């Protein structure tokens with residue numbers, strides 16, 4: 112049976128976002144998929160769902176995408192923030208690294224923090240109208256604790272976590288529930304260069320997609336604020 116709810120998913124062309132989009136469609140949702148380069152998505156007919164250009168580096172695309180979604184479907188029930196980047200930026204370094212590191216930090220801030228910031232700002236009035244609106248942000252365990260020396264990504268993910276909590280406060284009285292999902296290693300392109308664990312010891316993207324869908328479906332009276340998902344023991 113068709114589910115009439117309309118969910119926006121950023122970063123929907125690959126990795127975790129792709130699995131979220133495909134899982135939602137399989138469950139009968141209408142989806143609006145944001146991606147930098149529009150392309151066919153396996154299992155999703157573009158005649159039945161909206162595929163829209165969204166680039167976190169270009170602020171206006173956030174508003175354009177929300178507007179196009181509401182115009183097409185007449186409603187908005189959920190926003191899933193998945194788009195993100197991992198730049199390795201150590202805290203220590205000589206002046207010869209400063210320009211490159213500053214550019215990498217700016218990109219982390221732009222994509223991981225300001226991207227969802229503008230999407231939440233533009234989506235919130237519509238989510239409030241729905242009375243059971245949902246915002247799910249795929250943060251990271253790096254938004255919960257700092258490991259190793261790659262400080263830049265963790266700093267952006269802690270900021271993204273603050274954004275999620277702010278959204279939770281802002282939307283609560285109008286039934287909007289914001290949920291942060293914080294995985295450890297997930298098998299996607301993002302971690303190919305940095306994760307040393309074998310594939311069978313890390314989280315599959317489908318598992319995170321299933322948790323995102325669960326977070327979207329919980330009733331207003333039972334909202335999870337933060338969900339940590341670990342493939343290694345963390346004390």
Ligand SMILES: NC(=O)c1ccc[n+]([C@@H]2O[C@H](COP(=O)([O-])OP(=O)(O)OC[C@H]3O[C@@H](n4cnc5c(N)ncnc54)[C@H](OP(=O)(O)O)[C@@H]3O)[C@@H](O)[C@H]2O)c1
Pocket residue numbers: 121122123124125126127128146147148165166167168193194195196197222249250251252293294295296297298299300301302
């Ligand atoms: N993989 C992990 O171990 C892991 C763990 C914890 C949290 N996370 C988080 O999960 C989220 C998804 O990561 P993933 O593992 O699925 O990574 P991924 O496979 O590298 O996919 C990243 C997605 O973000 C999109 N993106 C990047 N820059 C963008 C921009 N400027 N504007 C719009 N979209 C942009 C990419 O689009 P393009 O194809 O156009 O680049 C792609 O769809 C991220 O926020 C990440 O921090 C991942």
